[in-house]
Every structure is written in structure tokens, then in C-alpha cells.
Amino acid sequence: MKAIVTATVFVLFWFTCVSDGKRNVLVLLGDDVGFQFGCYGNQKIRSPHVDALAKRSLLFKNGFTSVSSCSPSRSVVLTGLPVHQNGQYGLAHDVHHFQSFDEVQSLPLILASHGIRTGLIGKKHVKPDTVYKFEVEVTEEEYSINQVGRNITFMKEHVRDFLEASRNDTRPFMLYIGIHDIHRCDTGGKLGDFCEKFGDGTSPGTGVIPDWKPEVYTPEDVEVPYFLPDTPATRQDLANMYKTYSRFDQGVGLFLRELENAGFADDTLVLFTSDNGIPFPLAKTNLYDPGQGEPFMISSPYQRDTWGKTTELMASTMDILPTILDWFQIQYPKYSLNGQAVQLTGKSLLKALAPNPGPAFDLVFSSHVFHEVTMYYPMRVIRTMGMKLIHNLNYRAPYPMATDLYLNPTFLDILNRTESGETLPWITTLDKYYFRDEWQLFNLTSDPYEQMNMADAPEYHDVITSMQTTLNAWLVETDDTWRCLPAGELEGNTCYPLYNGGKKGMGRNK
């Protein structure tokens, strides 16, 4: 009884506090954005605005996405639940047609029920609307995706409108800005592979974005990341991407200035990350580090001692919802999905701002099912600082290709060089890229590029067993429907062996 009274007093106190407008949240989410920033060590790119944010943030050197695919990743940000639990198994738009379970309690719904004003400006890309309902929405459902996601002047004005309305509102706010850059461009080449000509003021017929001063790069003027072939095609592709990064970077600067101009800079928690890896092989849709790793920053006006610092602590996009609830001191609601009580398995990143954050920062999980609906390739991943274990459930099939990861200069160059037998200075081959072992275990200390699978190495037997156990416990806790596959069939809570236990006559079932 005493505990209940205490809690009530505490909640009342806290609401008083919040109604002063002292705690808001701004989420800045990039689209296919990677580590091409000065603050992440890139020597070639010019990213003054993101770098400035880093100077007032704690920067995670080990930030990760829960799933390297657009709609799925956004659903994790907005639910705190892995995709196998929230139902957004793949992309939401068009024929892909995936959407979360109707009963999911999303961040905007929870916040709204606690008197917090919510807004989404930019790319949304999750379904259904009833689950992902913000009070203010300026999204691709109403505007063209380029306008709402790449026209940083257009976006800035809507950010200003939202913030001005918040000044006249006693409620705190959570504003989520989904920048569509640096996603590849869907408009058939006219705007460039990365829409880098969209509004650049020099390409005829592509308009002008007044706030954007494009930074232009030559193919010599880029860093080719270790996981891409250093070829002219890739360098040109990256140079185009870099130009689009400048629009992203300047957008971040604009939006943060709006926050400051509106007087919210000193009471707003800013979270900065991206949905998935850059749109290149081994990155986007993959859960190798180039796909799983994300830039990740948290800027708290109340923990300025952490500003400009970096940390090795591991953060996940699954932590964003717990962080925001913690910031607002809101309890996650009690409810069930498909008959199982839902528990958050992420952690509040606010703990990373204080001493002794604890063992929750020593590992992250990822879970992927689809990107496009034609791309069935479930993966379950546990990553610690030193080791990564990937479980590929449909490993017999080739790794599937997203359309934007296929029809681009870098990948077509890889295809053509492979076919013609020309030199291909790449850390892998198409064959290895397509065909993966069921279990992949990498020692990230000795093998940071994830080249040597140690899953069958006797000296790693204890390591893999322990990681499998930890991974499986998480899959049970998050009610993963796929958790018995490919070796078994889930019925109730039991895995029944399939395929005769891999015995007689099951030659192809490794």
C-alpha cells in the first residue's frame, strides 16, 4: 500500500513538472543514413550541423538498428518491440503490405494517453494508422515523399508550425522528424540516384530548396568504406550520396535552429539515429555491421556533462521508446499480443548519461523477416562488443535483393565485373554474398569485417552455445513465431523437431 501511495505522489509531482513545459523530445531519424559524418571520423565529408549536434550529445560508437529495413525499423522505434513481436514484418507500402498488429501500444498512443502532444513530420511508412497515430502528421500520406522528406525548407516550416503551436499549448511534446534523405531516388534517374539534383538549384527542372547549399564531391573526394569495392562506379555513387548528405545535414541544422528559436532547446531531449544501413551491398537489409550499425546520439539539456563525449556502450533503436518513456516517467502499459503479455526488452538510454549504466549496454539483438514481401530471409542476431552471432533461417535460399539495392551503379558494377571476370576489389564475392551459412559467428575483435565464420570452430563451441542460449531466451521473451525454425515446428511453447531430426534420408537438411 505504501508503494502505491508513493507512486501516486510521484506521478503528481512529475505531471506538475512536465506541465511547466520542461521536458520535450525531438527524434531525428535518417533514412538509409550511415556513418558519413565528421563526428564519426569521416575525413572527406562536410557535415557541420550533425557535428555540432555531436558537440552537445553523447555519441554512441556502438549504436545499432534492430532491423535494417525501413518500415520494420521505424516500427521498432515507435513500439520498442522487435518486428517479430509488433507484426511490421516488412515494408508497409504497396504490394508489400505489412503492418503491425492492431493491439500494439505505440509511442504516440502511449504519450497521447499521458497528455503529451505528438507530431510526425516527414516519412512515416508504418501501418496501420490506428496504431501509429500522431496528433499532428505531415507525411507522405498527404504530400509527395520528396517534398515532405527531402525539401528541408518545406519541412522547416512545418517544424516551426508545430513548435509555435506547442508554445501555446501547456502540454509537453514529442516531435519525430523522418528525413527521407539519403534514401536512393525512386523517380527514374531524372533527379539522380540519390535525388541529389532535387532542388539543388543547378539542375534544370528540379526546383530550388532555398535553405539548401549543396556540397558537391568528386569521385576522388570520398572515402570508400571497407565493405564496398573501390571502383570508379562506386566512387561516383558515393559522391552523389555525399551531396545528398549535405541536404540531410543542413536539414538537421535547420530543425535544431527552429527548436532553439522556439525556446525549447534547453528542455528538449534530442535523439538522433537512422533506420538502417546505407543502400549498398552488405549494408541495408543486412545485419552485418554495415547494416546493423547506426549513427546514434542523445542530447540531454539536463546532462550537459555528457556533451561532446563518446561512449562504447551499446545502444539499439529498440531503446528509443524506453528512453522516451523514461524521460517522461511514463510506465509502459500492460497488455497482451497474440495471447502473451508484452514486456519491453529495450533499455532507457538515459542510464548511459549517468555512472554505472549496467550490463544492459553490453549487447543488442536484431530481428529481420522481410524487406519487400518477396524477400523472405528471417535473421536473428545477438551482438556483443566482441562477438556477433547471426542465425539465417532461410539460409538455403540466396540472400534476396531489394530493387533499390539492385538497380544502382555500385551493384550493377559488381554484377558486370563478376560476369566478365574483371577485377573486383571487394571483400566478398557475389556467391558468398548470396549464400550464407545457417549460423554465422564472427569474432569482431580479430575479424571486424566479419569475414571468417567461426560457428563450427571447436574453440568457439562454448561461446556459440552461450550466445544461442541468450538469443533464444530473448526470442521466447518476445514471443518469436519463427523461433523453432528451421529445425523445428512451434506448437504452443514447444519446438517439435522437423525433418526427422536431420537423420535418415535428409541429406540436404544440414
Added chain:
Amino acid sequence: MKAIVTATVFVLFWFTCVSDGKRNVLVLLGDDVGFQFGCYGNQKIRSPHVDALAKRSLLFKNGFTSVSSCSPSRSVVLTGLPVHQNGQYGLAHDVHHFQSFDEVQSLPLILASHGIRTGLIGKKHVKPDTVYKFEVEVTEEEYSINQVGRNITFMKEHVRDFLEASRNDTRPFMLYIGIHDIHRCDTGGKLGDFCEKFGDGTSPGTGVIPDWKPEVYTPEDVEVPYFLPDTPATRQDLANMYKTYSRFDQGVGLFLRELENAGFADDTLVLFTSDNGIPFPLAKTNLYDPGQGEPFMISSPYQRDTWGKTTELMASTMDILPTILDWFQIQYPKYSLNGQAVQLTGKSLLKALAPNPGPAFDLVFSSHVFHEVTMYYPMRVIRTMGMKLIHNLNYRAPYPMATDLYLNPTFLDILNRTESGETLPWITTLDKYYFRDEWQLFNLTSDPYEQMNMADAPEYHDVITSMQTTLNAWLVETDDTWRCLPAGELEGNTCYPLYNGGKKGMGRNK
């Protein structure tokens, strides 16, 4: 202009006709029901009511489902579109969570917009509600599935209510009855593997269905179909299924009697079929003939000369919507899905009741993507009277097992016999069952059990090429997102080759 005037006159005439109440439709849809009926040549089963319906129907010896899976199949019945076009790629319930596109024009929506009363009694199992909206619904969404789908007395009363209300309604009606028998039972064994004890009056605690007089069978008293092992386990499994068939059969009799008592027998078109094959290996979820073939009857009060006859003409569940629209003389609406205009590719079965039905009755197509969401195994099929071609897109993976197809006496017996090396009198092996070639071509005349894949046989080169061309044309016409896989990537309307055209370094990519 003249054409428009003619059409208007015609429509007006037809509405006058329909408003006399002279044309109604009753659809009787079984669940996992196969050919275990006297009218289909089964010598052991007692099925007087279905046999009586056959005596007033044209019976199709070559009836087929478009997809051998519950929700997908029902979506095809109710949309006339294959699953890859209507979006109901797999099961609708729980974690599987598939549903048709919001824009789909379903049978009940089209009929309602033309002033026809629609009702659904029994199993529904398709989503979303806005697409599959009947005026009257008595389904598992309101009642337990066993009550609404297997308690034939309960169902009969709701059928009576619907028909009585129709007597007091000037509109014609379409009533769809989704009988849940003979689906396996989900309630953990207490009611038997086929819920054969549910309401049988002799099993304690399982209630009584007043209208059901159970027919009981011994294991000796069944016909083991060619595609199942003739073992004691299978025979007992079949005997239990036969008992459940008697509930199904008597339900059909009850509902038809209600139709007669209500005075609608002489103006109601009755369509009888099932969603997919019986719940045994090689049948349900498969598109071998035991999975693709369905009992199929059409009873027209206006074509009594066809009563009691059988036909070799090929019918598909995809034809049901065109048949019903033809019966009511309604045009299919003009609209698009995912940017492509929608055209029906099924045919009206009313043409089978008249002379010279035409070449549309010479072939059927099937299209499967998922059953459960964990069971990704897209298949595309073209079947003529003499040949069948199956394209397995995820052929490298083992054929996936549905939970009800795994945890049953017949399949566990197969598993155990395979493991122990005991005799297994089966037409295939587990290895062959699980691992299938990408292309499977069967000569159904010389090889009706689909045992010999002729896809690579030189003498069938022209046949397979021609069938592939016809199949592909249908996939383009129905806007199949999967149509380039596994060898290519669809972008716009073009298939781009994947995997380097199967050349260098692609050893595992057959």
C-alpha cells in the same frame, strides 16, 4: 453513344427481373473437405445429402482451388483474384496477419452496391473487415469457431433467420455458408483430431448437436487415398475424419432443406466446393492434385437438364465470383490495384451449363505464397487436363509444415517410420516431400500420381515452354509481384537477371 443507351436499357430490364426475387445464390464452402463422397466415387463413406445435391447439380470431375490454404482460398472465392493480386498472401488470424488490399472490390461489396442482400454464416477467416463486409455476418469473430462452423443446428437456425428475413425483403440474396468441418481440431485432443466428438452425444462433456446423427467408421472401413501410406495410424485418422464428414454432410442437407422450406429452392443457384485439400501430406497447402483438386458442383434451377450429370470441364474457385456476377448480370467494376487496372481472369461456370463452353474450361491456374507466415513457399501452377506445371520459387528450402499437418497421427507415423527405418508404404519419401525441384512437370495421363518430373526431359521441351509462356502471361495479367523470381528482379515491368545470370561463381544457384 448507342452502346451506352443499350447498356442502360439492359440494366434496367435486369433490375426489374431481379427484384422479383427470382435469382439468389447459396455458396456452400467446406473446410479442408476433399473427395470423400459417394458422388465422387468413394465406396465406403455415407454421404446421402451431398449425393442428393449432386443429383440436382452439374458435378465437376476437374474442380480445383486457386490456392490450397484457408484464408487465401477464401479470399479468391470472394474476390475472383489470385492471392498475389488480392493481397491475402497467407492466413489472416493471429501472428500470420495477412490481409487483402484495402482497395479490393470483393463479391459482397459489389453485390451490395447492386442491391443484393449478402450474408455469411460460419467461418470467415479473411481480412480486412472493410473489404469483406457482408450485410449479415454470423462468424467466428462473434462466436466460437466450433459453434458457428461445426454446430449444424446452430448454423441451421441462423440460416433460417437469414432466409426468413429475405422473404420479407424485396432484394435478391447471396448467402455464403462456411462450414468449418472437416478441418482438424484446435482444442487439444479432447474433441478428437477432427473435432469428431464435438456434439456427438456419446463423448462426455462435449455436448450434443441435435441435428447430427454421427456415422461411425472403423479403420477397416475407409478408403486410403493413393497419396497416403496405408498404415493403422492413417486408417484411424481417416476414420475419425469420416465421422466428421457425416456432420458436414448432414449440415449440407439441413441448409438445403432450409432453402427449400423458405421457398427459394427454385430460384437459387447453389455452388458447392471446398477451400483446399484434406489436411494430410501432399494435399492441404500443396498444389499436387490432392491439394489442388476440389469437389465442385453447381446447381441451377434454370438448367435442370444438367442435374445429375458430370463434366470433365475444368472449374476453379477463381470462377465463383465471375459465375455469381454472371448469374446476377452484374459487370465487374473498373478500378486499379497498386497502379494496375484489375481484370478478372476467371470465367463464369454458367457457361458450363450450356453447349460449347469454350477453351476457358481447358486449363486452370493456381498461385500460393504462404500458409502460415513462417511458411514462405511461393508456387505458381498451370494445369490442363493432361499436364501440370509447378514453379516452386523457394525450392531450395524444404517444403514448410503447417502445425496441423505436423501434429497429427498420419504425419507423426510417417516421421517415426522414417526415423526407425520401418516400412513406410507411401508413394513418396520425406526427403522428396521436403525437397522439390524448381520446375515440376507432370504428365497426368501417364503419371496421374505426379511421381515423375519431366521438366528436364527433352521430349517435353516444347510442352514446358508453351506452358511457361501461358503461365507467365497470366502472371503479368494478374500483376504478380513474384513473377521474376527466383532468377530475376522485377522493376517496373521488366525482369532483370539476378545472380549474374547463373554464370561464374554461382554454383549453388541452379
